[in-house]
Amino acid sequence: CPDECPTTMYQLSKLIKVLRDKDYKLDDKQWVLVSIDPERDTPDMIDKYAKGFDKDFIGVSNARPMLLSLATQLSVNNVMPNHSNQMDHSHLDNHVNNIILLDPNGDFAGIFRPPFDISRLSLTYQSVTN
Template sequence: MREMRTAAVTAMLALLLVACTSGDWRTKDISGMMPELAFNLTNENGQSVTAEDYRGKVTLLFFGYTFCPDVCPVTLARLSRILGKLDEDARRDVQVLFVSVDPRRDTPERLRAYTSAFGKDFIGLTGTQDQLKALNKRYRVTYGYGEPDENGNYVVSHSGAVFVFNRAGEARLLVRDSDPVEAVLADLRRIIESG
C-alpha cells in the first residue's frame, strides 16, 4: 500500500512535468493517449468498411446524428469553413468521417444527403449498436437516447469533440468547439505537413 502511494505520487509529478513541457500544440494533444483508428462500420452506400479503407489521409472523426438540432451542424459547418482555408493540395489530404450513432433513423441514403451538404470530403458512416459502442469505447466517449416525444422524435446525446488522426491512423489531436479557428488551422497544417 505505502509503496503504491509513493509510486502514485511520483507518477503524478512525472505526468505534470510531461504536461508542462509538451504543450506546443494549440488544440489538445492526445498522442499516445488514444489508440490508432480502427473500426468496422457501414458507409453511405450500405457497404461494410474498416478503418483501413480510409488510411493515407489526415482524418477528422466526429460522432453525431443527422436529426441533431445544434452541435452537429454547427461543428460540421465550422470544419467545412476551416478546411476551405487550406490550399488545394492540403485539402486533398484531409477527410472528415461523420459517424452517426443513431442508425435507426440515419440510413445510408440519408447520411449521404446530409454529409454532401458540407463538402465532398465529408463521409457519413454508421453501424450496428455493437460496432458503434466498440468505436465509442475505443476513444473513451459514449452516446445515449432520450425519451421519444409524441411524434417519435428523440434527442441523442453524443461526443462533442473532433478526433484528429494522421495519415497512418495514429491519434493526434482532440478539437473542441471552444478552440479558435486559427488554432485548429495551424495544428491541422502541421499534421498535414508532417505526413
C-alpha cells in the same frame, strides 16, 4: 441533433476552406461524420447530410455494436446508450461534438473541442499533420 452537429459541420467546412485557400494538400485526407443514431440515420442519409457541408465529407453509420466499438476506441463511449430504443433519442443531447484527428494508420492523433476557433484549428491541424 438539430443544434450541435450542423454548427460543428459548418465550422469544419470553414476549416477546410481555410486550408484549401492556403493550398494545403488535402487529397489524402478523409473528413468523416459518424452518426451515433443508426436507427434514424441510414448510411445514405448521413452521407448526403455530410456532403451538404462539403463535397469531400463522408457520412457513415453502422450497426450499434460497431458504433459502440468505435466509440470505445476513440474514448467517447459514454455518448451512446448500450441498448437500442427507436422511440428514445434522449442520448442525442449527450453526444460530443469533438473533431477527432486520426493518423493514416487510424490511430488517435488529436482532438479539437468546441468552441472552435478556425485560425487556431488551422494552425493546430497543419502542425499535427505535417
